[in-house]
Amino acid sequence: MxxxxxxxxxxxxxxxxxxxxxxxxxxxxxxxxxxxxxxxxxxxxxxxxxxxxxxxxxxxxxxxxxxxxxxxxxxxxxxxxxxxxxxxxxxxxxxxxxxxxxxxxxxxxxxxxxxxxxxxxxMESLPDSPPSLQRLEWEHIQRVLDAHGGNISHAAAALGIHRRTLQRRLKKRPSPVQFERERPGKN
CATH class of the missing domain: 3.40.50.2300 (Response regulator)
Incomplete structure (x- = not known):
């Protein structure tokens, strides 16, 4: 075009x-x-x-x-x-x-x-429904962590949570099965 x-x-x-x-x-x-x-x-x-x-x-x-x-x-x-x-x-x-x-x-x-x-x-098709809150939280944490060079303490401060809370949330990564369900065409 x-x-x-x-x-x-x-x-x-x-x-x-x-x-x-x-x-x-x-x-x-x-x-x-x-x-x-x-x-x-x-x-x-x-x-x-x-x-x-x-x-x-x-x-x-x-x-x-x-x-x-x-x-x-x-x-x-x-x-x-x-x-x-x-x-x-x-x-x-x-x-x-x-x-x-x-x-x-x-x-x-x-x-x-x-x-x-x-x-x-x-273009890749987009999912029919928005991702889960758990997935959105995970993605946001990853962006903040990346913006702070992987430094847990600085990322936790930017997120307004305690460092240990961030570490616990990082261990609770959404399961691959949940990611598969949210991908386009995987219903």
Missing amino acids: ALETLLLVEDDELLATQTRRALERHGLSVTLAADAGQARQCMASLPTLDAAVLDQNLGADNGLDLIAPLLTHFPQCRILVLTGYGSIAAAVAATRRGAHNYLTKPAGAGDILDALRLDPAQ
């Missing part, structure tokens, strides 16, 4: 400017909006739109709420949701609302373009 016009909805001004410049270097005409209100104004004024990149968390607004209006105005628009807080549940919510793809930040222009151009048939 050829992409020529793109709407970038990002509330972080520096990130928005950098992403816009990078996408323009790839030959796209990029319209920038900092919040949902500006995005709606852009939708009303743009004659065509090939793609939209939406930040999921736009201050008081939710980028997911822009998916339906975008698809109403531009039915062929490919929508990519970007977020700094990626989870399977959020990806499921975004794609169910009509997003073409979902990426966690940081994502470079190449990653964004690849995600927008990817044929939906080539």
